[in-house]
Amino acid sequence: MKVVAGVAGAAAAGAVVVPAVAVVGAAANAPRLPGRPPGSDDGWRTVARWEQLAVGTPLQAHVIGAEVDAWNVSPDRRLGTVWLLRGGEGPETLRALSAVCPHLGCLIDHTERGFVCPCHNSDFSARGAALRGPSPRSMDPIEARVRDGRVEVRWARFRLGGAERIREEG
Amino acid sequence: MTSPSRWRSFLEERTGLPSALGRAVDVAVPGGPRWRRVFGASLSALLLLEAVTGAAMMTVYSPSTTAAWSSTWYLETVLPWGRLVRGIHHFGMHAIVALLVLHLVQVVLDRASRKPRELNHLLGLALGGLVLFAAMTGFPLAWDQRGYWVSRIEIGIIGSVPVLGTSLQRLLVGGAHFGQFTLTRFHTLHVWLVPLLLLLGVRAHIAMVRRHGLKGDAGRGDPQARWWPGQAARDAVAALLSVAVVTWMARRWGAPLDAPADPASHFPAVPTWFFSPLSQLLRYFPGPRQVIGTMIIPGALTTFLALLPWIDRSESRWRRALVLSPLLLAGLGAVALGVQQRRGLAKPAFVRSLREAQHTAWRARRLARAGIPPEGPLEMVRNDPAVRPGELFAQHCGTCHAVRGLSQQRKGPRLDGFGSREWATAFVVWPDHPELMGTTEIHDMSGQRRRLRDEGVRAVAEWLYSRGYEPGESAPDAALVAAGETIYRRRCTTCHQGEGDTSETEAADRDAPNLDAWGSRAYIRAQMLNPGARENYGERNHMPRFHDRMNERDLTMVVDFTRSLRTRPAPAVMEQPAEPPTP
Numbered sequence: 001m002k003v004v005a006g007v008a009g010a011a012a013a014g015a016v017v018v019p020a021v022a023v024v025g026a027a028a029n030a031p032r033l034p035g036r037p038p039g040s041d042d043g044w045r046t047v048a049r050w051e052q053l054a055v056g057t058p059l060q061a062h063v064i065g066a067e068v069d070a071w072n073v074s075p076d077r078r079l080g081t082v083w084l085l086r087g088g089e090g091p092e093t094l095r096a097l098s099a100v101c102p103h104l105g106c107l108i109d110h111t112e113r114g115f116v117c118p119c120h121n122s123d124f125s126a127r128g129a130a131l132r133g134p135s136p137r138s139m140d141p142i143e144a145r146v147r148d149g150r151v152e153v154r155w156a157r158f159r160l161g162g163a164e165r166i167r168e169e170g
Numbered sequence: 171m172t173s174p175s176r177w178r179s180f181l182e183e184r185t186g187l188p189s190a191l192g193r194a195v196d197v198a199v200p201g202g203p204r205w206r207r208v209f210g211a212s213l214s215a216l217l218l219l220e221a222v223t224g225a226a227m228m229t230v231y232s233p234s235t236t237a238a239w240s241s242t243w244y245l246e247t248v249l250p251w252g253r254l255v256r257g258i259h260h261f262g263m264h265a266i267v268a269l270l271v272l273h274l275v276q277v278v279l280d281r282a283s284r285k286p287r288e289l290n291h292l293l294g295l296a297l298g299g300l301v302l303f304a305a306m307t308g309f310p311l312a313w314d315q316r317g318y319w320v321s322r323i324e325i326g327i328i329g330s331v332p333v334l335g336t337s338l339q340r341l342l343v344g345g346a347h348f349g350q351f352t353l354t355r356f357h358t359l360h361v362w363l364v365p366l367l368l369l370l371g372v373r374a375h376i377a378m379v380r381r382h383g384l385k386g387d388a389g390r391g392d393p394q395a396r397w398w399p400g401q402a403a404r405d406a407v408a409a410l411l412s413v414a415v416v417t418w419m420a421r422r423w424g425a426p427l428d429a430p431a432d433p434a435s436h437f438p439a440v441p442t443w444f445f446s447p448l449s450q451l452l453r454y455f456p457g458p459r460q461v462i463g464t465m466i467i468p469g470a471l472t473t474f475l476a477l478l479p480w481i482d483r484s485e486s487r488w489r490r491a492l493v494l495s496p497l498l499l500a501g502l503g504a505v506a507l508g509v510q511q512r513r514g515l516a517k518p519a520f521v522r523s524l525r526e527a528q529h530t531a532w533r534a535r536r537l538a539r540a541g542i543p544p545e546g547p548l549e550m551v552r553n554d555p556a557v558r559p560g561e562l563f564a565q566h567c568g569t570c571h572a573v574r575g576l577s578q579q580r581k582g583p584r585l586d587g588f589g590s591r592e593w594a595t596a597f598v599v600w601p602d603h604p605e606l607m608g609t610t611e612i613h614d615m616s617g618q619r620r621r622l623r624d625e626g627v628r629a630v631a632e633w634l635y636s637r638g639y640e641p642g643e644s645a646p647d648a649a650l651v652a653a654g655e656t657i658y659r660r661r662c663t664t665c666h667q668g669e670g671d672t673s674e675t676e677a678a679d680r681d682a683p684n685l686d687a688w689g690s691r692a693y694i695r696a697q698m699l700n701p702g703a704r705e706n707y708g709e710r711n712h713m714p715r716f717h718d719r720m721n722e723r724d725l726t727m728v729v730d731f732t733r734s735l736r737t738r739p740a741p742a743v744m745e746q747p748a749e750p751p752t753p
């Protein structure tokens with residue numbers, strides 16, 4: 001009798017709790033919308049024109065695209081912000097850095113001193129290397145290229161807070 | 171038999187309620203009632219107040235990224251009493267945290283955590299943690315800038331916890347990024363799970379207090395004193411006082427509502443006062459040493475508090491002072507850190523970004539009054555008709571064209587006044603002026619002025635003005651327009667495309683832009699979409715094409731904005747000198 005009471009009780013509780021916990025856990029992995037399989041978009045987005053960039057003056061540009069958040073798809077959203085650096089004459093000198101601070105994700109500003117994060121005073125060099133402050137690593141590079149005078153980047157986000165640079169999927 | 175006692179025995183027989191109530195208030199308060207023991211009651215009152223106001227707000231609030239801010243704004247601004255209820259909920263939370271600190275101080279000083287109350291002390295600490303968690307999960311629910319950014323930082327701290335951090339973070343946030351699931355999860359935690367745990371915890375806490383009796387002052391006062399009515403009266407007055415203070419603060423200041431959360435903005439995120447010491451601590455521990463600030467120091471402090479009943483066992487004053495000194499130091503340290511953080515807020519850069527943020531918030535609340543589109547409040551702010559067109563213009567056109575207050579570039583003509591008579595006149599009079607075509611490679615208009623008398627210039631400018639004129643604006647002078655048209659069709663169409671006399675050149679050789687719709691929306695649009703079209707500047711064009719760089723809505727905004735520039739003063743270009751200065 002005691003066994004029956006225990007087993008039946010536990011089974012009844014489990015039948016309720018397991019699916020409930022599972023659904024909460026599943027949403028943590030942010031499943032993709034079935035109509036938007038991976039690879040349905042190559043990810044390159046135009047953010048500026050090459051001639052807008054001047055050597056030595058980083059340009060802040062917003063990455064605009066469709067943002068998918070759970071069931072919402074919003075066209076023309078700012079997916080993120082990048083700093084574009086031009087090193088010299090040719091387009092091969094283009095570099096793009098994510099403006100998201102690797103520390104805790106505030107947006108990095110540019111001042112005469114170089115790149116700075118206003119939140120906890122992380123300083124970065126003119127090329128994005130971490131100099132001072134709590135940022136655990138240098139600014140995260142973003143893939144960039146020039147096509148027909150258009151500067152294109154492939155936006156990506158990285159895990160915050162660690163010395164290691166880990167790309168966040170989805 | 172008097173009727174009250176009849177009722178009493180009637181109820182007693184059926185429910186046992188009266189005697190249960192009697193037992194409920196029969197708590198030992200050795201030493202008699204004291205004001206210093208009212209914290210528990212005030213805290214309970216405030217927790218109840220949070221539950222009531224929270225439930226009231228749930229009837230309005232909608233936890234979605236596109237509706238959270240909007241529904242909060244509606245509650246705050248449109249619904250009568252909404253501001254008060256939200257304010258009470260907001261300041262209630264602050265008051266609870268403040269009272270918790272006082273309660274803890276009282277417990278420590280009164281030795282109220284010692285045997286047999288150790289477990290209740292631990293439970294109390296856990297409840298304190300739960301309250302902070304409730305505050306943390308409630309903060310971003312309005313999905314405004316401050317809530318969003320402060321939460322992102324807090325979640326970042328959780329993520330930096332070794333080993334478990336990342337999974338915990340994903341579980342809380344609902345994926346890798348802040349978004350819809352963050353809101354639904356925080357909402358569930360804030361309105362359901364945390365209150366449920368708090369309710370059970372507080373019940374157990376109070377039950378244990380009743381079991382042990384309130385900690386008394388040994389040897390002083392009446393050792394047999396009961397809670398009812400002396401302490402009860404004090405508790406009630408204290409509860410009333412806390413509620414009154416909270417309500418007053420709510421009326422006076424109301425809960426803040428910033429601009430809608432914008433992940434792509436720079437927001438000067440300042441945590442609430444009770445998280446400030448922690449956030450200030452972060453600044454001192456860069457990089458991999460961050461765990462010291464986020465985990466080790468707060469963890470050590472919590473452990474010390476938890477072990478207090480076993481550490482603090484002496485009755486000697488001096489021994490106690492020694493044992494408790496780390497707590498005093500920690501308290502002073504927290505205050506110092508908090509002050510240090512507030513001092514940092516006076517920096518000019520910070521003040522500036524704060525002011526900008528306040529302005530955006532003000533604009534957002536203003537725009538919302540006409541209703542918020544279904545895409546959400548962020549889109550509403552982004553498309554603010556007072557800001558967005560100028561931003562777009564500065565971003566796309568300002569890289570070459572000068573416009574006062576937006577851009578200083580001079581790779582193309584200044585567009586202040588573009589479309590006006592004055593601008594047209596300036597252009598005819600001195601097209602190669604550095605504010606006009608001077609810095610471009612197109613100089614074919616040079617010297618054309620000489621073919622016209624002054625009235626001719628006026629007439630052509632008037633005709634040009636009439637091309638983009640819209641009803642409601644200063645009406646063109648019909649006679650001048652007619653005269654101007656005649657001159658233009660005879661003289662200018664040698665180069666300019668469109669109807670007119672082409673006797674001097676072959677029609678096919680004409681390569682200057684067609685000005686028949688000059689300054690109109692259609693003209694601006696065509697020029698933006700394809701400036702290199704034959705109709706416009708053809709092969710000599712240097713202006714970029716915007717056909718693939720803006721969506722229709724943005725394009726329309728820029729066109730409208732450019733057209734609106736005609737009301738601004740045109741570049742002050744006087745007559746071209748006989749010998750134009752070589753650039």
Ligand code: FES
Pocket residue numbers: 101102103104105106117118119120121122133134135
């Ligand atoms: S988020 Fe950039 S320094 Fe902390």
